[in-house]
Amino acid sequence: MDHRELDWRGILLLGTALREGLLEAVADGARPAPEVAGALGLDERAVRIVLSALAELGALEETDEGFRLQEEHRRPLLDPEDPGYVGASVAHRLRLLEGWVRLPEVLKTGEPVENRTAPAFEGTETFVRALRRTGAEGAAEISSIVLSLLPEGASLLDVGGGPAANAEAFARDGARVTVFDRPEVLELMRGHLDAAGIASVAGDMNERLPEGPFDAVYFGNTSHMYGPEENKELFARMRRALAPGGLLVVREFVRGTSEEAALFAVNMLVLTPRGNTYTASEYEEWLRDVGFAGVEVVPIPGLVSHLVLARLPG
Ligand SMILES: C[S@@+](CC[C@H](N)C(=O)[O-])C[C@H]1O[C@@H](n2cnc3c(N)ncnc32)[C@H](O)[C@@H]1O
Numbered sequence: 329m330d331h332r333e334l335d336w337r338g339i340l341l342l343g344t345a346l347r348e349g350l351l352e353a354v355a356d357g358a359r360p361a362p363e364v365a366g367a368l369g370l371d372e373r374a375v376r377i378v379l380s381a382l383a384e385l386g387a388l389e390e391t392d393e394g395f396r397l398q399e400e401h402r403r404p405l406l407d408p409e410d411p412g413y414v415g416a417s418v419a420h421r422l423r424l425l426e427g428w429v430r431l432p433e434v435l436k437t438g439e440p441v442e443n444r445t446a447p448a449f450e451g452t453e454t455f456v457r458a459l460r461r462t463g464a465e466g467a468a469e470i471s472s473i474v475l476s477l478l479p480e481g482a483s484l485l486d487v488g489g490g491p492a493a494n495a496e497a498f499a500r501d502g503a504r505v506t507v508f509d510r511p512e513v514l515e516l517m518r519g520h521l522d523a524a525g526i527a528s529v530a531g532d533m534n535e536r537l538p539e540g541p542f543d544a545v546y547f548g549n550t551s552h553m554y555g556p557e558e559n560k561e562l563f564a565r566m567r568r569a570l571a572p573g574g575l576l577v578v579r580e581f582v583r584g585t586s587e588e589a590a591l592f593a594v595n596m597l598v599l600t601p602r603g604n605t606y607t608a609s610e611y612e613e614w615l616r617d618v619g620f621a622g623v624e625v626v627p628i629p630g631l632v633s634h635l636v637l638a639r640l641p642g
Pocket residue numbers: 445456459460462463487488489490491494508509510513531532533534547548549550553579
């Protein structure tokens with residue numbers, strides 16, 4: 329069973345089993361379904377059908393003693409410190425599904441079903457741990473593109489970089505990295521940040537950013553959480569954090585370049601008050617308006633996202 333290959337039913341099944349404690353209940357040894365149902369206060373027939381489906385999908389094994397979590401899935405699904413941890417990604421996809429089914433309601437009210445731009449929103453830990461995992465995909469490629477445009481040992485501010493996968497890649501490749509994110513996110517990732525020698529500053533990016541000046545600002549997968557006016561203000565604030573000639577790098581699903589960018593706009597409709605995905609021309613206009621020059625959009629090998637690169641005049 330590869331969680332990335334699961335369709336919506338598989339995610340509902342595995343995610344619910346994880347959230348309701350079914351996987352944990354069978355992690356340390358085989359247990360019959362009635363015992364699991366009794367321990368968790370759940371319906372016996374429902375638990376049997378769910379455990380047996382999970383066994384056929386390969387997450388559990390069924391023995392004469394009952395059901396047991398397959399050893400190879402134990403740490404990836406249950407241990408947040410395991411390098412292959414996917415439990416948060418499964419839980420994250422389950423929450424996304426729960427939001428998307430409320431699209432008819434969003435169409436009527438225009439309001440998101442939750443607000444993921446709010447500080448310490450419910451589910452922050454799952455969100456951040458899931459992003460740490462997805463952020464690791466392509467982090468080496470992004471670092472190599474960005475650092476090829478900067479002097480050796482350049483200083484880089486990673487805005488919204490709390491999950492730290494990109495920051496770690498930049499630091500590994502020799503940049504002096506500072507991550508800016510909300511305090512609760514930095515606390516969750518403290519061990520990873522310290523281990524990689526990454527500095528951090530806590531705050532709300534819509535209010536302030538560290539003064540710098542930095543050689544580069546990296547802004548990954550976050551402009552879609554905000555509306556056009558907020559993004560323009562953010563880019564103006566990033567401009568002020570940059571040294572003359574500094575580089576701003578925005579990683580995004582650029583509208584018009586993939587189906588993912590179109591679908592992600594709906595994700596933001598469901599989960600944020602003003603978020604959306606934007607075209608290359610929109611980024612170019614906003615960035616030029618606040619004083620950047622030479623805006624360029626480049627693909628990232630292996631990913632559907634792009635990097636929007638913008639320079640300040642020297
Ligand atoms: C969608 S995640 C992107 C994470 C990472 N940059 C990546 O590419 O995977 C957005 C990040 O921005 C942070 N963030 C969102 N709004 C923020 C705000 N107003 N102030 C500080 N951090 C914020 C979130 O906590 C989260 O870590």
